[in-house]
Structure formats: structure tokens, C-alpha cells
Amino acid sequence: MKSVVIFDRYNGVDLKPAEMFNDYVKLTAESIQSFFLTNSELNKCTCPGCGSQQVSTTFEKFGLKYNECENCGTLYISPRPADNDIVRYYRESPARILWRERLTRSTDKTRKNKIVNPRFAWIEDSTLEYLDNQKHYVDINTDQEVYIEAIEKSQVFDRKTLINPFLQINSEKKDLSIVDKGLDSIELEGDVDVVSLFEVCDHTSDINLLFQKVSQMLQPGGICFITSILASGFDFQVLWDKSENLFAPDRLNVFSVKGFRNLFTRHNFECLEFSTPGILDVENVKATAGRNPDVTLPKFVQNMIVDGDDSVRQAFQEFLQTNLLSSYARIVIRKNG
Numbered sequence: 001m002k003s004v005v006i007f008d009r010y011n012g013v014d015l016k017p018a019e020m021f022n023d024y025v026k027l028t029a030e031s032i033q034s035f036f037l038t039n040s041e042l043n044k045c046t047c048p049g050c051g052s053q054q055v056s057t058t059f060e061k062f063g064l065k066y067n068e069c070e071n072c073g074t075l076y077i078s079p080r081p082a083d084n085d086i087v088r089y090y091r092e093s094p095a096r097i098l099w100r101e102r103l104t105r106s107t108d109k110t111r112k113n114k115i116v117n118p119r120f121a122w123i124e125d126s127t128l129e130y131l132d133n134q135k136h137y138v139d140i141n142t143d144q145e146v147y148i149e150a151i152e153k154s155q156v157f158d159r160k161t162l163i164n165p166f167l168q169i170n171s172e173k174k175d176l177s178i179v180d181k182g183l184d185s186i187e188l189e190g191d192v193d194v195v196s197l198f199e200v201c202d203h204t205s206d207i208n209l210l211f212q213k214v215s216q217m218l219q220p221g222g223i224c225f226i227t228s229i230l231a232s233g234f235d236f237q238v239l240w241d242k243s244e245n246l247f248a249p250d251r252l253n254v255f256s257v258k259g260f261r262n263l264f265t266r267h268n269f270e271c272l273e274f275s276t277p278g279i280l281d282v283e284n285v286k287a288t289a290g291r292n293p294d295v296t297l298p299k300f301v302q303n304m305i306v307d308g309d310d311s312v313r314q315a316f317q318e319f320l321q322t323n324l325l326s327s328y329a330r331i332v333i334r335k336n337g
């Protein structure tokens, strides 16, 4: 199995300007209250990674309960809203409107250059590496508009389909079929070569339905690209409930490496690549500790990350990438024939 390390430089503030991000978090707390806590039904679930019911620790964030799976370390919200309530939240909540209209637009260029374009280069190169005849590409439930343009531009596939009730996408875009429906009504059967899930495992309530649908639409040997945040990554392990970007529904599930592997095996997928090329773990810990007086870092982490040299921080981030210990994952899985 492949594992890739990437050395790139940008920082979190390039993607999430502090003041606007604070507004987003504040609005998220209010939107969760009005969309999920007062107006929708919440249902209990087991670990989305391994299916275990055993929980080792819990904490609350904005009125919803995070559970840490005792078996695989996946962090997940339960009880949780259903997928159609989450779609409504992404389309209509003031928090997500702010995200679309202010936050992502002001950071569009950095996002395109530093995240989206490299991801498409990865998808295209890996597709050509793993498949001989790639015709049909399907992207599912992306909540970021910036991807749509990149999908439109991609020259590697003959046919491209967007399954997406989350965004209101202009249906006149050429070369794209747009399916504006929830996953439960999708009936694609075995004619798809490549699927992408950009941070989709993170905000999907019924994870087993998602993987059943991906499996059903892919032909045997077809591949699926996943990007996601990991609970087993360094910054989440250190900051835990004080992680600033940990809240529903963007982070309804935060899988561990073990949790993801369990999910793939359960749905009969083989893992071709599992990399954690994140570059923000160390910076996130340093910045959060600087802002939040309630964060107490272990002495070693404090010495190395807050008081240490840049070169040590950089070397430690590279160590995290190499050993699958960063909190950003990129994964390729293949449907077994």
C-alpha cells in the first residue's frame, strides 16, 4: 500500500481568516440549535468505523455529544441528525451561507492553488496509474463550490456526474450531469470507474448507506478517492475537545486510521493508498494554545512546539506525515472484484 508525504507551505489563516472563522463558529452554534436541536429528530448510532457500541470518553460541543469509540478511537456524534436534515442545514443555515458567500470566496485563490488543484492532479495521476480505461467519474456530496470548476476542467474522463443536493449548481454547465437528489434515491448500477468523496465521510450521517451506494455504482476494480480529517492525527489527539474546528455537522464523524480501515474492509474495498500529508497539525496546536488559556499542553509538546525552533516544528510535521499521524488523510480504495 502506498503512502505519500508532501512538503508544502501555507498556513491555516490563509484558508480561514481568523475574524471570519470566529463569526462562522459563532453562527454554527446558533444554526445547530435551530436546525438540529429544536427542529429535527436525533438518532443514536454505533461507531461508524468499526460498528462497536463501546464508548471510552464523551464530551459535548454546541449541545451535541461526541463519543470516542473504545475499540478504534473514531470520534463521532451520537445521537445525530439524519442526512436529509444535514442537507437542509448546508443549503439554508446562516452558518453555511456565511461560509459560501464570505469565507470561501475571500480565500478562493489560495484554496484552488494549495488544495483543489493538487487534489485533482492526485486524482488524475492515480486514475491513470490504477485504471486502463477510465470513462465515468462521479463526485458525491461535495459542499465546496470551488471543486465544481476543477471537475468541469478535468480532461481525463469522458463522462462526469455530480451527485449533489448540497449546493445549488448551475445545471447548464457543459460536460456535467447534475443529480440534485439524496443518496437514497440514486440508482447508478456498476457503470462508474471513479468516485470522489471530498470531506464527505466527515459529514455523512448514514455512512453505511454511502459506502453501499459507492460500491453499487462502481464496477469491480473501480476506485474511490477520499479526503478526510482524522481523530488519530496529532492536533486532535493533543487538543481533543478544545480543537477549534471540531463541530457538527462538518465533523459529524472523525475517523481514526483504524476506523477507516475497518469501514473499508466491511464494505469489501481494498486500500491502495493511505497517506496523511497534512501540514497544519503543529501550527494548529501552537495557535490554539496561544489563543485559549484553557489548553494545557504536555511539557514535551509545549517545549517543542511553542518554545522550540521552526526547523524542529517542520521536522516534526514531516515525521507526522511519514507515520500516518497527521490529521488530514487522503486515501484511495478499490472495489474488490
Ligand SMILES: [Zn+2]
Pocket: 047, 048, 049, 050, 051, 052, 069, 070, 071, 072, 073, 074, 259
Ligand atoms: Zn470504532
